[in-house]
Amino acid sequence: MxxxxxxxxxxxxxxxxxxxxxxxxxxxxxxxxxxxxxxxxxxxxxxxxxxxxxxxxxxxxxxxxxxTMQSISKVFTLILALIDNGEKKVFSKVGMEPTGDNFNSMLKLELVRPGIPFNPLINAGAIAVSSIIGGDSPDEKSSRVLQFFRKLAHNDSLDYDYEVYRSESDTANLNRSMGYLLKDNGVLEGDVDDVLDVYFKHCSINxxxxxxxxxxxxxxxxxxxxxxxxxxxxxxxxxxxxxxxxxxxxxxxxxxxxxxxxxxxxxxxxxxxxxxxxxxxxxxxxxxxxxxxxxxxxxxxxxxxxxxxxxxxxx
The missing domain is CATH 3.40.710.10 (DD-peptidase/beta-lactamase superfamily)
Known part of the structure; x- marks a missing residue:
């Protein structure tokens, strides 16, 4: 054996x-x-x-x-963003370092220049990554994410938990604050609410x-x-x-x-x-x-x- x-x-x-x-x-x-x-x-x-x-x-x-996958989804949206954009573009939006802070902290976005998130696995970083996933609309971006996840999981029935999605969206004041700060810093591409919709959806995949x-x-x-x-x-x-x-x-x-x-x-x-x-x-x-x-x-x-x-x- x-x-x-x-x-x-x-x-x-x-x-x-x-x-x-x-x-x-x-x-x-x-x-x-x-x-x-x-x-x-x-x-x-x-x-x-x-x-x-x-x-x-x-x-x-x-x-x-x-x-729901929640932050586990960030690994695979990062990969999809890399496939869509390449390393140079992705790492102009997020760094490569641990923060030592809580996953939902926005402290260093203001304290540490140039104001990009430290890495793509904290909330701010994953929101920035979500903004550069390919697609002409939030729905198209989310559809591409879901299809990518289904292919990797070998499971065509993967789908969103819409109750969790709505719950996330309804209580997302801190994530919205991050989104607007990232937009003000020139990091976020597109409309803040559109980007956050993509982010909430991929976190809510069951x-x-x-x-x-x-x-x-x-x-x-x-x-x-x-x-x-x-x-x-x-x-x-x-x-x-x-x-x-x-x-x-x-x-x-x-x-x-x-x-x-x-x-x-x-x-x-x-x-x-x-x-x-x-x-x-x-x-x-x-x-x-x-x-x-x-x-x-x-x-x-x-x-x-x-x-x-x-x-x-x-x-």
Whole structure:
């Protein structure tokens, strides 16, 4: 039996127990409530879906729970913007550095010149990126985003959760403030409300752990879906995305996550986490109860356990 076969067998045997051991951590977190619709999620839930290059899957816990992608979507809108515009244009709008601030902070937009967001995975950066996705209208841009996500997830039924979309839009005063400041700084292209509509929609795309794991699998294999053999993303853009995931993907807990888990990952305030073992697995996790940094408290614990038990850290 090969090393990968032995590893898969070990995962199969241990994954349910690791989920059961991590699930009680949920009691120490809180479901996001600043977007009212998100507060309806079951705080005690924890689930995981893992897929390998042969299409074999492992699931445990509440893996069938659906949730909106929220900030996880920023990884893939960045990639689409890179495909549409190239690196030079994209990085004239956003930087490449962690902020050390909360994901929704706008402090450094005013304090640090030239007034561009520090990276594309904070809200301000993702709003700037959303403004340069190709399309003649907000609807066309959003349609292109959704079709791109469907292709990566190998799931044509991916769609928006319109209740979450409306809830995000109705409570988005801070994001609107960022949009207008970015517009005033000459960063944002187009009408602020049109750009924000694209942003709210891609954050509100509904998914499951299976969808996240299939999207992660493409990143784990440098832009090629190993199951179909189709190249979906240029390798260079995957490299950029995975680097941002490692340095900025878990908000201002990214350094701690890199030390404790050591895998590229991106979280969202719905409790989802997309992660991967490069060259081996795509991973999707859901655990709606969040820690103080906005990451799934039980999901982080589960990934930490798995990485340490399987010796997965890239470092």
């Amino acid at each position: 090969s090393e990968l076969e032995l590893e898969f067998e070990q995962l199969q045997q241990n994954l349910p127990g690791w989920v059961r051991a991590s699930q009680p951590c949920s009691a120490h977190g809180r479901v996001a409530a600043y977007i009212p619709e998100l507060s309806k999620a079951p705080g005690e839930a924890l689930g995981i879906h893992l897929i390998d290059a042969q299409g074999r899957t492992l699931t445990a816990g509440d893996s069938s729970l659906s949730f 998914a499951t752990c299976a969808d996240l794991s299939r999207m992660a699998l493409v990143l784990a294999f440098n832009g090629t879906d190993p199951i179909t053999g189709e190249n979906l993303i240029p390798r260079r853009y995957v490299q950029i995305a995975k680097t941002f995931m490692t340095t900025c993907g878990m908000y201002n807990a990214s350094g701690e996550f890199a030390i404790q888990v050591g895998l590229p990952a991106k979280s969202g305030v719905s409790g989802g986490i997309l992660s991967m073992v490069p060259g081996r697995y795509g991973i999707g996790v859901i655990g709606p109860a969040l820690n103080a940094k906005g990451n799934s408290i039980a999901g982080v614990q589960l990934l930490e356990t798995m990485s340490q038990q399987m010796d997965w850290s890239l470092f």
